[in-house]
Amino acid sequence: MKAAVFHKPGDIRYEQFDDPSIEDSRDAIIRVTSTAICGSDLHIYDGFLPQLRPEVLGHEFMGIVEEVGSGVTNLKKGDRVVVPFTIACGNCFFCQHHQEMHCENSNKEDYGPDGGLLTEKGGGLFGYSDLYGGYNGGQAEAVRVPFADYSLRHVPEGLKDEQVLFLTDIFPTGWSSIEWGELKGGETVAIFGSGPVGLMAQKSAWLQGAGRVIAIDPVDYRLERAKRVNNVETLNPKNVDVVEALRSMTEGRGPDLCVDAVGMEASRSVLDKAKAVFNLEKGTDSVLETCFRAVRRGGIVTIVGVYGTPFDNFPLGRMFDKGVTIRQGQSQVHKNIDHLLDLVVQGKVVLDDIVSHVLPLTEISRGYDIFKNKEDDCTKVILKP
Numbered sequence: 001m002k003a004a005v006f007h008k009p010g011d012i013r014y015e016q017f018d019d020p021s022i023e024d025s026r027d028a029i030i031r032v033t034s035t036a037i038c039g040s041d042l043h044i045y046d047g048f049l050p051q052l053r054p055e056v057l058g059h060e061f062m063g064i065v066e067e068v069g070s071g072v073t074n075l076k077k078g079d080r081v082v083v084p085f086t087i088a089c090g091n092c093f094f095c096q097h098h099q100e101m102h103c104e105n106s107n108k109e110d111y112g113p114d115g116g117l118l119t120e121k122g123g124g125l126f127g128y129s130d131l132y133g134g135y136n137g138g139q140a141e142a143v144r145v146p147f148a149d150y151s152l153r154h155v156p157e158g159l160k161d162e163q164v165l166f167l168t169d170i171f172p173t174g175w176s177s178i179e180w181g182e183l184k185g186g187e188t189v190a191i192f193g194s195g196p197v198g199l200m201a202q203k204s205a206w207l208q209g210a211g212r213v214i215a216i217d218p219v220d221y222r223l224e225r226a227k228r229v230n231n232v233e234t235l236n237p238k239n240v241d242v243v244e245a246l247r248s249m250t251e252g253r254g255p256d257l258c259v260d261a262v263g264m265e266a267s268r269s270v271l272d273k274a275k276a277v278f279n280l281e282k283g284t285d286s287v288l289e290t291c292f293r294a295v296r297r298g299g300i301v302t303i304v305g306v307y308g309t310p311f312d313n314f315p316l317g318r319m320f321d322k323g324v325t326i327r328q329g330q331s332q333v334h335k336n337i338d339h340l341l342d343l344v345v346q347g348k349v350v351l352d353d354i355v356s357h358v359l360p361l362t363e364i365s366r367g368y369d370i371f372k373n374k375e376d377d378c379t380k381v382i383l384k385p
Contacts, residue, residue: 003056003140004364009047014364020144025071028148034161035061035138037371037381039195051129059085059126060168061138072149081152084333085169087124090150101330107133141385156345162352171340171351173331174200177304178208180327181257186211188250192287193261194222196380199354201259202230216242221377229353243294254296262287263305285311292318303328354380361385
């Protein structure tokens with residue numbers, strides 16, 4: 001088959017790769033019809049997450065079932081399906097408690113309870129390095145899906161790929177960032193980052209009862225799209241002091257919920273980069289620190305932007321003094337995907353209005369370039385094998 005193969009940081013190529021095959025009775029082989037580039041793919045592409053051997057990237061994909069293992073009885077060849085990005089067995093302690101991102105059986109080589117920097121990681125993920133199972137991802141013509149009988153979801157008739165593709169990751173991730181905020185109705189929600197996950201968090205905030213949604217991003221075209229598709233208020237940190245602006249919009253208190261949808265790859269100054277090198281940090285926690293400053297006393301901060309290392313001078317004193325609650329981690333996709341699919345079917349949410357580019361998989365290098373560098377007003381890239 002042909003696939004987008006990562007070789008080293010900054011080097012991803014469209015080339016021939018081994019065809020997937022059934023390796024376990026619960027496997028399925030999916031012919032990919034649509035896939036996407038995610039901000040998390042950049043963690044490997046930019047070298048923030050180590051990957052030494054060639055690997056097919058991509059954890060947002062869907063397609064047609066081509067083959068199933070002998071243990072898969074709820075799927076057949078020709079079924080159209082979406083694929084949650086977390087790989088889960090459905091049987092272990094964590095899967096039984098709807099924490100499939102911690103599945104004990106999907107990352108055989110590097111799973112463990114410690115969650116270290118390079119050891120004892122969480123459950124398996126598609127196309128996200130050997131640390132998370134070494135599974136090849138969906139930026140390819142075909143993919144092997146383990147535990148297919150538990151994970152795959154049928155796509156109802158009449159829905160285009162673009163309407164449901166983001167159920168694989170970014171919509172459930174945006175949803176979790178708000179769900180963890182425990183909204184009762186009418187709260188002010190500030191969402192840092194108006195990339196794909198931030199845009200989905202904005203949609204989710206309205207759906208879960210927010211009274212006011214404020215988007216923060218340093219890129220004007222992203223804020224314009226957020227305002228257009230999600231009807232939010234916007235702040236650009238290049239133009240205003242975001243913390244002071246948020247306080248002035250909330251009677252001096254700050255938002256009830258702040259969402260970090262950016263993570264470690266936020267914009268950095270030269271001083272920040274030097275500090276990171278000195279402290280052996282990957283990226284920066286500047287957005288997270290701003291969330292802790294901005295959120296009201298007794299408020300909640302949720303983190304769905306990815307962080308990979310410890311950070312020096314972490315503001316524990318401020319967090320303690322303000323009584324801030326924190327929820328974070330990989331999205332609970334399997335727990336929420338059926339409900340979120342119903343929202344799409346009922347027309348209560350539109351997901352494909354964030355798409356800026358649809359490219360053939362052959363243009364994978366261009367897709368990564370424009371997505372990483374925010375060129376051509378790029379918000380979200382869908383790839384067609």
